[in-house]
Amino acid sequence: MRIGLIGTGRIGAFHAEVLSRHPAVDGLLVADADPERAAATAARTGAAAVTVGGMFTGADAGVPDAVVICSATASHAGLIARAARAGLPAFCEKPIALDLPGTLGALAEVEAAGSVLQLGFMRRFDAGYAAARAAVREGRLGRLHTVRAVTSDPAPPPAAYLPLSGGLYRDCLVHDFDILRWVTGREVREVYATGSDAGPGMFRAAGDVDTAAALLTLDDGTLATATATRCNGAGYDVRMELAGELDQIAVGLDDRTPVTSAEPLGPGAPVKPWPGFLERFAPAYEAELDAYLRVVRGELANPCDGREALSALRIAEACEVSRRERRPVAMAEIPGG
C-alpha cells in the first residue's frame, strides 16, 4: 500500500517513522507546507518528498492509496474535503476543525463521498483505557458512580500556538471527553466548567486558561470530573480513575506516573516520569495507524469516525460556553447533536 502523509511536524514526523516501518506500507510519500521539513522526514524514513497538491493530483509521484493528515489544525477540514473528493481514505489528527460549522462541513464532504475518515484519538488504543473499558462493560466495577480524568502537560506550548489551539478544552481536554464516552459507553448530559489564567501571562493575553476543570453529568447519572493544566512541572500526567459500587481502577498509574506520595510509607518519586505524549502513548499511536491500514484494506470497521470527533468537540464547546457564562450547560443547547 502507498500512503501519503501531509504535515511533517512533531506528530507527523513520528507517524511517518511508524508508517515507514509497517510491513503493509510499500511506499510512503510525505508533504509539508514547508518543503524543508518534508525533505528532512523523507531523508530519515526513506519516503519520497512531494508537494501537498501533488498528493491529490499525482503530479509528483502518483496518487497514494490513502492519506494521513498531520498538518496544523486549521488545514484539516480542507484536506479532509480534498481527500474525500479524490476518493481517498483519510486518517486525520484531531481535531477536524476548531468550530462546529467547520467540523460539520468536512463531515458532509466525507458522507457525500462515502469515504473513510478515521480520527486520531489514540487513547482508544492504549492498553490501560482498553482494560478500563472492558472492566466497565463487563460490570466488574458494579454501578459506576464517579470518573476522574486528568490531563496535565509538563510545560506550556509556545505563545504563538495558543491563538491557533482553540483553547484548553478543545485542544487538550477533548481527548478526555472522547475517552470518557468510549470507556463508559454513555453520553454527557450536562457540563459545568471553569478555568484559571493565574499562570503565565500569555494565557491571559490569548483569552485562554492554563488550568481548567469540568464537571460532567452522564446520561445515567454518573458524575465525571476532567481537569487539565499546561503547567505540571512533575511531568506528563494522563490518568483516569473509575469508581463503582464494587471496585475502582486507575488508568495511567504506574511507576512512571509523575506523582509522589506524601505518605511516609508510600512509593517515592518516579525515577523516570513520563516526559510527554510521544513517549507515553507511543504504542497507542502505532496501534491506531495499524488499525487505519486495516480499515483501508477493508479488514476492520472504522474505530473512530468523524461523528465520534464531533461528539467530543460538542462537549468542549459546551465547556467553553459554561466557563464564559459561568453556568451549567445542557448538551442539548449545543448544535450539531
Ligand SMILES: NC(=O)c1ccc[n+]([C@@H]2O[C@H](COP(=O)([O-])OP(=O)(O)OC[C@H]3O[C@@H](n4cnc5c(N)ncnc54)[C@H](O)[C@@H]3O)[C@@H](O)[C@H]2O)c1
Ligand atoms: N493525537 C495527539 O496526541 C496529537 C498530538 C500532537 C498534535 N496533534 C495534532 O496534530 C496536528 C499537528 O500538530 P503538531 O504538534 O505536529 O504541529 P507542528 O506545528 O509541529 O507541525 C505542523 C506541520 O504542519 C505543516 N503545515 C501547516 N499547514 C499545512 C498545510 N496547509 N499543508 C501541509 N502542511 C502544513 C507545518 O509546516 C508543520 O510542519 C494538530 O492538529 C494537533 O492538534 C495531535
